[in-house]
Amino acid sequence: MDVDTHTVAITMGDPAGIGAEIIAKGYPKLLADDRVRPVVIGDAAVLRAAIENCGLAGERRVVAVDSVDEAVTDADAIPVLDLANVDPESLEYGVVREAYGQASLEYVERAIELAREGSIDAITTAPINKQATKRAGSEYAGHTGMLADYTGTESYSMMLIEGDLRVTHVSTHVPLREACDLVTTDSVLETIRVTDDALVELGVDEPTIGVAGLNPHASDGGVLGETEAREIEPAVVAAREEGIDARGPESPDTVYVAAARGAYDCVVSMYHDQGHIPIKMLGFSGGGDGSEGDGDGENGESNTNADATVSGVNVTVGLPILRTSVDHGTAFDIAGEGIASERSLLQAVSVATDMAARRGAR
Template sequence: MGDPAGIGPEISIKAFQKKSLYEKCNPLLVGDKSIVESYLEKYPEFNMKVNAITTPEDGLYEWGTMDVIDLASVDADKLKIGEVSKEAGNAAYLYVEKVIDLALKGKVDATVTNPLNKEALNLAGHHFAGHTEIYGELTNTNKFSMMLADGDLRVVHVSTHVSLREACDLVKKERVLDVIKIAHQACVKLGIENPRIAVAGLNPHCGENGLFGTEEIDEIIPAIEVAKNQGINAIGPLPADTVFSKARGGMYDIVVVMYHDQGHIPLKLLGFVFDREQNKWKEVSGVNITLGLPIIRTSVDHGTAFDQAGSMTASEISLENAIDYGVQLANNVDLEAKGLV
């Protein structure tokens, strides 16, 4: 459900209302039944029933009914929609903790997360930078990375939620090589044979042979060479000001980026469309996927939108994209387990 004070509950309802969702998977929501019911009561045009369950086996998985694993972690009557609170932050953490547990036990095939608020999360005493770090700790995974995707444009990050100054220091051969490998594995799991992996430079013009920085020479190029020697089709380093347009045009299957905004800005420029005439977001698309985990985790590529929460106007497109990626990855994992791929 994500932070129950954000837009997670309403975009979940919008996604679950579509019959097409049930044609591709058996969806269930981990959250609070009372929150869902409060929205359905306020917006009766979303004509659905709520089936509160404790385990996935109890789900009906019938269009017109939302199966909700009810953690009863917040009081819908007391929760202030659109505001940061430790109560909502704690609930969001409990939802994530639950889905990870279900996935590790093999009770679900994939997990999809709605947005949480980092301030609320930390107010509740859960000191994580975000979903990615929670998944890393609770699955006991050290080598993981964030991938963003919008259609065929995909980026995977060497670092994410750190300062820009620290991000530069984290561009090391070992980490860059790990992320190249993770990117390669992700593409293979998505059904891409011999993926073409573009590796972005850190500095302007990839450092111009050391004139604008030496990270490319000292760290990035050595990592690419090792990856090539291991049979990975890694290309670069490539200037960040042109690599994304090339990837979007089909030259590359995925781009390894060196820090948070280097990857986020092109993806959100493509997927976030603001209607200047109506002064509101027309479309918010894109998916966030955590790679390197023993379980599947995809997510919306946007925040809690507290300024919009409760109005039932938020777009569910990113959530639908995330579900589609989760289904695709789960199906490919199933085929792999059966020896069919």
Template sequence: MAANGASRPVAITMGDPAGVGPEVIMAALSALPAEERRDIVVVGSRAVLERAGKVVGSALTVGLRGQPGNHGVIVEEVEVPGLKAEFGRLDPSCGEAAFRYIERAVRLTEAGETAGIVTAPINKEALNKAGHKYDGHTGMLAALTGSKASFMLLASPRLKAIHVSTHVSLRDAIGRATTERVLATIQAGHEHLMRVGYERPRIAVAGLNPHCGENGLFGTEDVEFIAPAVEQARALGIDAHGPISADTVYFRAYNGAFDLVVAQYHDQGHIPMKLVAFDTTVNVSLGLPIDRTSVDHGTAFDIAGTGKADHGNMLEAIAYGRRLAASRG
């Protein structure tokens, strides 16, 4: 990772301080070699990270970015007045903290001080109670970077899915499956796979209705909106196929027929991904001027502070984030 001859670290945002984010960060960093930790800065609270380190039994010390000292974990301290980071307890101050950590990481990356962002989980209810009305990381990052559109891609070694819509009601998701949005989703997925090394990505587009509507028997959206998007993508030279019935397309992709599936709504993509790769799936935001990867799990308030949270997903997210940083550099 280098830009203008200088090494740039990847920024990890700490997520909701009351959740498992700080714990999985400290456990993951403890599992990394020292030379890899030197290319990482955590955006959050030194005190919360030190507490999390004790929970997971980490021997790493936590130091402040820019201050001298040979520390295992470097933190970009973000002050949040009145922060109440009690393990497992939802609090608006934690929602405010999560927002401020992400905002600082975005600005650091935009300024070229960090190479990209890896995010620990946030709690959407706490975020909204703090006055930040976003549906999650993807929408927040789009707003913070001034992006008109963004896309959620879930990536695992054998299966990948990119979503036409995510955190909206199923009724609203149907309305969002327009030809323009489906085509843009196909293009975003194609460009991303090309960037990470696929010479000619094979993209399957899932149907919206059962059996893709059975020629209008179960709905006409697949014929009216989705099929034209696939045709337009193919006209652009993209190896796109579909619409393909969603009850078979993931099985085919998992067994090697396709490199990526375009899911029409949140659960259509998330359920198969979490079924086959719950611990290894990485959440990637596309369509932004900066790179962002994330764990694909929540704040897990029920086990926060116990040290039981698995840090494997965080290691996967860090590895993918470093991969993107290297390709951008």
């Protein structure tokens, strides 16, 4: 029986980071799934340098193409839609440069264009560096806001996946004081809705969603705050009236444990660290630094990518196009050494392929 093939564009990320390395190491493994046709969007010269750094010169080669239609999948040949926007003679790893930020933005922009016109079925992003993209003039805190703006999406969220634990967020890259103010009935309800839709697209039948509180012990009946009763509980009630199996607000210090044990298919988190910490406790369990990794596939400092157990996937839910990402940053501390782990990339492409297959079957 013929298998439907889905084209997943992999953006290379910041040229000074590990994006090209994890692509170089992981590409042949992606082809084990005959449903996926992976095509890289980036700079061919940067990818060739990464192949050298990984000691794979005799096993991999780069094939620069001008269009997705020209890309042919082969275990030893990586097709790259070559934007040729990096000077290979001056390529330097582990540094923040405006030119590198601009290059990484151009990769994502091209991927969005291709997705919107239907030339690709999904996007998987390697990490960018927020400092570099800011120097390049970007107003976005990361991939997520950029993708939402470019697709005209108002209701969206970041979903992180690690094993059986999934989390989404009411807010992400904002200061904590501001994040507290963003916990409103409308914002929580919209996050519950896009979470429910995404879980169905991920193949979860009749999803159950746990909703975390903002305050310790979910305010303990009003003793430790009013946000739960005033904003979060009404959102949960409204969601249930719409037929969504949402429960909460639950105590933030126990709801993630319950979800990891199967009580919930996803936890709606109220802010960035509330959802990221439990995911990274699981995904970065193999040791290493990991303190600077970012679930949006961004940031520039240390990550645990050198350890083979680094894992996790980020999905931007609520978009009209499919996008997944690695769950780590650019790992500037090890970039160019050829030791970065490709595991998160493999998982991210797999999730993108699964979602593309389900969306295509509808």
